[in-house]
Amino acid sequence: MQDDKVDTARRRGIALALTGMGGAALLPARAEAQSAAESRMETVVKRGHLIVATSGSSPPLCYTDDQGKLIGFDIDIAKLIARGMFGDENKIDFQVVDSSGRWPAVLSGRVDFGISSTTIYADRALRVGFTAPYMDSGMSILVTKESGITTLAQLNDAKYTLANLSNPQMADRAKRFLPNTKTITFETASAMMLAVKSGQAVAMQMDTPVLQWYAANDTTLEVLSQPLGTLSNNALFLKPGDFTWWQYLSTVVVEMRTGSLYSDYSAIFKKWFGANPPPQRFYAKV
Numbered sequence: 001m002q003d004d005k006v007d008t009a010r011r012r013g014i015a016l017a018l019t020g021m022g023g024a025a026l027l028p029a030r031a032e033a034q035s036a037a038e039s040r041m042e043t044v045v046k047r048g049h050l051i052v053a054t055s056g057s058s059p060p061l062c063y064t065d066d067q068g069k070l071i072g073f074d075i076d077i078a079k080l081i082a083r084g085m086f087g088d089e090n091k092i093d094f095q096v097v098d099s100s101g102r103w104p105a106v107l108s109g110r111v112d113f114g115i116s117s118t119t120i121y122a123d124r125a126l127r128v129g130f131t132a133p134y135m136d137s138g139m140s141i142l143v144t145k146e147s148g149i150t151t152l153a154q155l156n157d158a159k160y161t162l163a164n165l166s167n168p169q170m171a172d173r174a175k176r177f178l179p180n181t182k183t184i185t186f187e188t189a190s191a192m193m194l195a196v197k198s199g200q201a202v203a204m205q206m207d208t209p210v211l212q213w214y215a216a217n218d219t220t221l222e223v224l225s226q227p228l229g230t231l232s233n234n235a236l237f238l239k240p241g242d243f244t245w246w247q248y249l250s251t252v253v254v255e256m257r258t259g260s261l262y263s264d265y266s267a268i269f270k271k272w273f274g275a276n277p278p279p280q281r282f283y284a285k286v
Contacts, residue, residue, distance in 0.1 A: 039242055039244035039245050040112055040238075040239070040242050040244075040245040041242075041244050041245045041248050042244075043112075044085070044112055044245075045085070048086065048091065049082070049086065049091040049092060049093060050078070050081065050082050050085065050091065050092040050093065050112050050113075051092075051093045051095060051110070051111045051112050052078050052092055052093070052094055052095065052111055052112060052113060052114065052115060053094075053095050053096075053097045053101075053102055053105040053106060053110075053111040053113070053114035053115075053116060054070065054074060054075065054078070054094050054095070054096060054097070054114065054115055054116045055074075055096065055097065055098070055099075055102075055116040055117055055188065055189075056070060056096040057098075057188040057189055057190035057191070058072070058074075058116070058117040058188070058189045058190075058207075058210055059072060059189075059190075059210065059213050059214070060072050060073055060209065060210065060213040060272045060273070061073045061074040061116075061117040061207075061209070061210060061234075061272075062074040062075055062115070062116055062117060063190070064096075070094050070096070072272065073135070073209075073268060073269070073271075073272040073273070074115045074116065074117060075094070076268045076271070076272070077115060077134055077256070077265075077268060078092060078094070078115050079092060080256065080261065080264055080265070080268065081249070081252055084252055084261070095110065095111050097114070097116065098187040098188055099165050099166060099167060099187050099188065100166060100167075100187065102114050102116050102118065102237070103127060103128060103237075106128055106237055106238050106239050107127070107128065107239055109239060112238070112245075113131075113236045113237065113238040113245075113249060114236065114237045114238070115134075115236050115237075116237075117189070117207055117210065117234065118234055118235065118237055119137070119139075119169070119207065119232045119233065119234055120133065120232070120233045120234070120235050121169055123168070124237075127240075128237045128238065128239070128240060129237065129238045129239065129240040129241075129242075129246050130235040130236070130237055131235050131236040131237075131238070131246065131249045131250040131253050132235065132250045132253045132254050132257070133233035133234060133235045133253070133257075134234060134235060134236065134253045134256060134257070135209075135233070135234045135269075135277075135278070136231055136232070136233050136234070136278050137207045137208055137209055137231075137232050137233070137234055138207070138208045138227045138228075138229070138230070138231055138232055139173065139205060139206070139207060139208060139227065139228040139229055139232060140205070140206070140207075140208040140211050140212075140223050140224060140226075140227050140228060141155065141162075141203050141204070141205050141211075141223070141224045141226075141228065142196065142203060142204050142205075142206065142211040142214060142215060142221055142222070142223050142224075143155070143196075143202060143203040143221070143222060143224060144196060144202060144203075144220055144221060145219075145220055145221065145222050146220065147160075147202045147203070149202065149203065149224070150224065151224065151226060152177055152178065152224065152226050152228075155178055155181055155202075155203055155224075156177070156178045156179065156180045156181055157180055157181065158180050158181070158182065160181050160182065160202045160203065161181070161182040161183065161184055161200065161201040161202060161203075162174055162178060162181045162182065162183050162184070162201060162202075162203050162204065162205060163183075163184055163185075163186060163192035163195045163196060163200075163201040163203065163204035163205075164183050164184070164185045164186070164192070164204070164205060165185065165186060165187070165188075165189070165192065165206070166185040166186065166187055170185075170205055171183070171185075173205060173228050173229060174205070176229075177228055177229075181203075184200065184201055189204075189206055189210055192204040192206065193214060196221070205228055207232075207234070208223070208227065209273060211223045235253075236249055236253065257277075257278070265277060
């Protein structure tokens with residue numbers, strides 16, 4: 001007991017000494033640190049709705065329809081998450097970002113997570129946290145039928161221009177598979193599509209489901225049968241360092257793919273792609 005009293009007195013003395021040395025300023029900082037340690041999940045629950053970054057120009061995953069409404073596979077997946085949290089899929093506020101703006105959106109804390117036709121890559125995982133994949137995909141090339149191009153070998157010619165998004169992965173793939181083809185970069189899939197339709201580019205590379213959707217809705221376009229590389233995965237992305245929030249979102253995604261939410265996920269998948277969801281992995285021809 002005597003030792004406990006000594007320890008208590010010592011701690012009080014240290015606290016008083018710190019206060020006299022300007023240590024009082026440390027106390028609010030400590031309280032602020034505790035507040036900052038609150039998981040994003042608690043913040044979201046208290047707020048009562050989600051704030052989610054997405055694209056408005058990547059059909060059929062996330063895009064704006066003729067009435068200006070955000071629709072797509074990604075949008076429905078985000079709404080399913082909102083329904084799981086709040087019992088209401090409309091408890092969600094979408095923030096539209098372009099390809100380069102999606103990272104600052106989550107890292108700044110402006111949004112709770114992003115779902116924006118985003119592929120998992122190792123270098124991206126150094127900057128943002130990824131959940132378990134909510135869909136698997138691949139990368140392909142879309143061309144105009146008028147071009148007569150049917151293979152990557154034909155496209156690999158300096159007389160042709162390929163439309164890319166402004167990210168290093170697309171640049172690397174272009175160099176690897178189409179080293180002789182000229183490239184031009186854009187911030188959105190819709191801008192690349194416009195370049196192809198206007199003749200500014202003869203082809204574009206993008207996630208296979210996006211390209212298949214474009215080709216299914218435009219008879220002047222087709223997707224080359226040769227994929228660019230192997231399989232890839234799309235995931236939600238969020239600010240790293242918050243294990244509780246990451247674990248919750250990943251748990252929900254896994255339940256969509258393999259568990260209690262599979263029937264909902266399957267219905268959404270069939271709605272947008274007209275086929276059963278993975279493990280069929282029908283996007284990749286490997």
